[in-house]
Amino acid sequence: MEEAHPESDRRQADAAVRRVAFISLAVNVGLVLVKLGLAGISGSLALGTDAVHSSLDVLASLALLAGIWISSRTSREFPYGLYKVENLVAVVIALLVFFTAWEITAAAIGGEATALPFDGWVLIAVAALISVPYFLGTYEVRMGTAYHSPSLVADGKQHRVDVLSTSVVFFALLGRSFGLPLDHLAAVVIAALIAYSGWGILKDSMRTLLDASIDHETRDTIRAAILAEPMVTGVRDLTGRNSGRYIFVEASVAMKQTDLAEATLVSERIQARIRGLVPNVERVVIHPEPGERSQVRYAVPLNDLDGTLSPHFGEAPYFALLDFGVKEGRLQRKEVLANLASGMEKQKGLRAAEMLLEQKPDVVYAQQSFAGKSPEYVFESARVAMRTTGVETLRELTGVIEAEMEEERDE
Missing domain, CATH: 3.30.420.130 (Dinitrogenase iron-molybdenum cofactor biosynthesis domain)
Known part of the structure; x- marks a missing residue:
């Protein structure tokens, strides 16, 4: 027995996620232009590298928008939707994070640049840039969590990692103003932290792509919702999986002796109760079975x-x-x-x-x-x-x- 997810709720969620993704894209484009300008003025290798990093963020934002748009499409060939495209996008973002870590490490170990004299306002401008990815990333993670969008959460985590890379730039410039070569060592440490963040994003996305079970807390909530139905005598089998930001649930449920019409009504009550307790449930399939009581x-x-x-x-x-x-x-x-x-x-x-x-x-x-x-x-x-x-x-x-x-x- 199954019931379609309310179309209006889905459209509202998709619109909200797209709006956040467009904000991310606009901010990233602005960061690239500002960092390139400051890099040209100061001749800073670290700042030029960070500008390239932000360019990758622009590509990630474009991939995020494409993933959100594609994941909302359905067709005969994909009757269960293309929701996992969002998880694929999250994997791409994770790979971009790994590439950024390698890029920073390579620049820190062997990179050279012509240092140019710069005024104190450049250092102030870089310090101001540190807060931008933090607030943007926090906003994306919060909205991605609210709407269960894995790609939005991944993009937000990547932006919060950008705080570290921009901080490297700031301390590199600060150290240069005092004649201290700190940027190379700090860049290697930050690159390791960035790679660790990318691993977390990759691990979560691959679990969903490999149809790993939903988390234990959600599974227990669904089981309790089924057992709360008076006609149910037991849950014989319960499986659930994530697909993008949606959840698919299937359960074999033992019921008291009843006819098909009543079993259908009971299944509908169970579905409604699960949807009321667990957000973003796309499909619930209940298989009623006669219960044998000991x-x-x-x-x-x-x-x-x-x-x-x-x-x-x-x-x-x-x-x-x-x-x-x-x-x-x-x-x-x-x-x-x-x-x-x-x-x-x-x-x-x-x-x-x-x-x-x-x-x-x-x-x-x-x-x-x-x-x-x-x-x-x-x-x-x-x-x-x-x-x-x-x-x-x-x-x-x-x-x-x-x-x-x-x-x-x-x-």
Whole structure:
């Protein structure tokens, strides 16, 4: 069973990511022009190298825009979309980061330039440039995280690395003004940090390209959303993968005995719950399967902790949960829960029934009939059997249930 991702939400997300990518491109072009001008004035090898680095950022921004545009296309040949193009772009960006690290190292070890005298304003201008990639990168990472865009996050991380390379330029110029040759050694250290950042980008992108599973926290959230459905008795298989900034989920779910129409409705409720808890879910596929239970769970209202059955349902202070083994026909586990709905002024029966559904009972016993009352509709929709009993204690009810299960086995 599957449901399309809301088209309007996708268009808004794509538009937001494209807007940030255009901002990145414009800033990078400006940085290249400014750094080339300052390099021509000062004759600084480090500043010229940093200008080349920013030129690579322009190419990365163009690749980012192309990746975002291509990833939003669909066709017959690619029915699941081209979302992984964003991850490919992130790989390209990582390779550009590696190339930049090598370039800085090569320039630091063997590069030479004709040093020209420069005024103090050049040093001030370079210092001002340091903050530009930091704020741009932070903005890109924040927006990329919000919209789950791996290429935008990768571009933002690369820009924050640019802070280091521009800082190298600043200290190289500062050292030169004092006659200290610091730029070569500092450039090698910064190149190593840049390469480490590129490895982080490459590793995250390759995980997605190789269809690695979604992170454990997201997987646990999805599993909990499935198990919260009263008709579900278990999750037999759950897989999820990232594709670009979207998530694909597939699960085989054991359900109580039901027909196809009701199983479809249950699957739709599960899909809606997953989409409400996990952002950017593109597709959820639920495979309903008949559940085979090793236990049957009974619920009954109690008047006290001694096991006296309550004549009321919503007003009962406690509920007992009794788990009986299907093969043995004997009580295996007993648990007593406080009825949090008993203190409410209105809708006690309804709220108590909803609370019990979270415990997934198969049968609910009561001394009074549920006919025409709100708990009847709650339990009926979840396929929970409702029975009345005239016994007074939990011990007596346990004997009744064991006798019924023995009769069923004999039949």
